[in-house]
Amino acid sequence: MSQPTHTRIRMFNTKDTYPNQTLDNDLCQAVRAGNTVYVRGQVGTDFDGKLVGLGDPRAQAEQAMKNLKQLLEEAGSDLSHIVKTTTYLTDVRYREPVYQEVGKWLKGVFPISTGLVVTALGQPQWLMEIDVIAVIPEGWTRSQN
Template sequence: MVTHTRIRAFNTKDAYPEQKLDNDVCMAVRAGNTVYLRGQTMMDLDGKLVGIGDPAAQADNAMRCAEILLKEAGSELSHIVKIVIYITDRAYREPVYQTIGRWLKGVYPVSTGIIVNGLAKPEYMMEIDIIAEIPA
């Protein structure tokens, strides 16, 4: 019995050919009415890097991709209940949070922010992890 739906399955060797990876993952999982998104970054849904050197542009791309993935899962941005934002430099906090804030105006998710030493690709300045709950 299938308990969840996988959306946009892929293998990490395709997304990160420069790394020696071979993991089967997906962009989103819907389990019941809960949607879990893979961390969204500057990489668009076609694998192109958007916004090199620009944390606000990276955040905008991440949210654009999140909106598309949520729709594919039968959800929307207003269903977001939790976000975790990772940035690689405290100086990126303001442009990243301002951009995400515009996308989530009036949504009021719980939010955690973490400063990290690095992300999956050296060009990544930010990443956002999202959980949404579709109303019954």
């Protein structure tokens, strides 16, 4: 195998994360390639696999944003460096609560954004999912708060 051209963050296998499905895919939560960070779609499930906000799209969005914040920091970036979001909703009526929650976390960031209403997500209890692309500016180092 050749040397990887990117850094994988929080690698996992889908047979562990989707025990109710017959899957066996090697994935990761985020990838840093050069100064770009790509984060896998985040839902209302924490990193221990616990769903937060059953039936509550705003609470699921809050957990998804907590996940994004942590993953971006682990990759050497942060929420302020998000350049693109893609948000998936299972019902158009979830748009306001989800976008209001995401907006709190991204105030002053001004990313480009795509929003989609889809029939379903990977698990029936998931009401929303968001993935992002962020950058790490040249010479920038995250302050340790």
